[in-house]
Amino acid sequence: MTDGPTYGFDTLQIHAGARPDPATGARQTPIHQTTAYVFRDADHAAALFxxxxVGFIYSRLTNPTVAVLQERIATLExxxxxxxxxxxxxAQIMALFPLMGPGLNIVASSRLYGGTITQFSQTIKRFGWECTFVDFDDLDAVKAAIDDNTRAVFCEAIANPGGYITDLDAISAISDDAGIPLIVDNTSATPYLCRPIEHGATLVVHSTTKYLTGNGTVTGGCVVDSGKFDWSANDKFPSLSQPEPAYHGLKFHETFGPLAFTFHGIAIGLRDLGMTMNPQAAHYTLMGTETLSLRMERHVENAEKVAAWLEKDPRVDYVTYAGLKSSPYHDRVKKICPKGAGGLFTVAVKGGYDACVKLVNALEIFSHVANLGDTRSLIIHSASTTHRQLTVDQQRAAxxxxxxxxxxxxxxxxxxxxxxxxxxxxxxSS
Structure with a gap:
């Protein structure tokens, strides 16, 4: 779309990044199922490398179908x-890669998806990185956890699995004072319900597998750059502020300005880590984004009805949905997620672990799967699946x-x- 009018979300989710195919006039974005692209001549190839x-070299780095999705998600965020x-x-590793190095750390919320906790508490140690987990409702604890070696603060806008809403404004104020970026996982909220950059986030990450695609067909991720962080303000981020040997001493921030992180993510991150999205996955996700607002409205409407019913049921101990007036996070909904608290929450079932297993096995419409954000209603017993690797204390904290x-x-x-x-x-309960 061209510069000019300020378009609404419903228009951007359909049109942002997409144009009729110049070769055929195809209105839907084609799936460019190709590994490589022909250069005009040797000088053109050299300029790209x-x-x-800017252009297409090799589909590990850039692909026209994926490029449309990148622009669309960035625009919506x-x-x-x-x-x-x-x-x-x-996407999480891609977001951290330019910021981190051996001996450095991140400060992360204790309320995260179980796989993220495992990734941050175990896997990143292999890179020499560390993570300190903190209750992000305790702002003093967040401040205290940041030290000279901290390079990022990480949280989820709407935390998986409990549906807790993070006070992004308060957390971004802390990260700003420390001179480090705030990375927000916006998977559970999507940019329709929450735009973390407007609350001070530097980077936004997504599992596009979930609500953005919305139909449970493909996996994917995305890192969105706010373009607002000064990577050259100090010497903490040499990958972005200092000469890059692989590009003859080019300085990403000096050369690309607000787009420094994005260019680094492609030219270094995708080049060397190879975590590439395939063009067919991008196509499915593009189609999913076209109905994002419609789906999120229905997710929220249904969640409010179901959560209210469950809260009153005597077979249930509690429901964690922030859209309920009883939730301690209810006051944050209007500030952080003004269009609703999402479609994700947890339910404590009387009878404990065994009752949860019976519940999962007895459901007929709900699907028992390790996913969320589908048009289908889904359920999982996290303690025996997604959070199985954690201790009981870690499970409760999450x-x-x-x-x-x-x-x-x-x-x-x-x-x-x-x-x-x-x-x-x-x-x-029988």
Whole structure:
């Protein structure tokens, strides 16, 4: 789309980044299923490899279909650029890669997806990186956890699995004072419900597998750059501020300005890590984004109805949905997620671990899968699956206690979902 009018979200989710194919006039973005691209001549090839000209070289780095998705997600998030990759986990490593080095650390919320906790507590140690987990409701603890070796603060806008909402304004103020970037995982909220950059985030990461695609077909990830961080303000981020040997001493921030992180993510991150999104996955996700606002409205509407019903049910101990007035995070909804608290929450079932297993096995409409953000309603017992590798204390800190199930509310008829939960709870409590 060209510069000019300021378009609404519903228009941008369909049109941003996409133009009719100049060769055929095709209105839908084609799947460019190709590994490589023909250069005009030797000078053109040299300019591309020197980062003196923007274009397509090899599909590990750039692909026209993926490029449309990158621009669309960045536009919806209010960023200057985006880099798509193979999964949400890949996006997290891609986001950290230019910032980190041996002996450095990040400060992360204790309320994160279980796989992220494992990645940050175990896997990144192999790179010599460390992570300190903190309750992000305790702002003093967040401040205290940051030291001279901290290079990023990480949290989720709407935390998986509990649906807790992070006070992004308060956390970004802390990261700003420390001179380090705030990275926000916006998977559970999507840019329709929350735009973290407007609350001070430097980088936004997504598992596009979830709500952005919305149909449970492909995995993918994306890193969106706000373009607002001064990578040259100090010597903490040499990958972006200092000469890059692989490009004859080019300085990414000096050369590319607000797009420094995005260009580094492609020219270094995708080049060397190879966490590439394939063009067919990008195509599925582009189609998913076209209905994002419509789906999110229904997810929220259904979640509010189902959560309110569950909260009143005597077979349930508690429901963590922030859209409920009883939630301690209810006041943050209007500030952080003004269009609703999302479609994800947890339910504590009376009868503990065994009752949760019975509930999961008895459901008929809900699918028992390790995913969220689908049009289908999904359920999982996190303590025995996604958070299985954690200790019970870590499970409880992450909102995935043994007596809890995670529910991702889909876009079906809410009354049918309630009826399904009703019959399954009866079997779970018998």
């Amino acid at each position: 020197n980062l003196q000209e 209010g960023g200057v650029g985006g880099v798509c990759c193979s999964s949400g986990h890949a 909102g995935a206690a043994p007596e809890v199930v995670r529910i991702s509310i889909g876009t079906e008829d809410a009354n049918d979902l309630i009826a399904d939960l009703d019959q399954a709870l009866s079997k779970a």
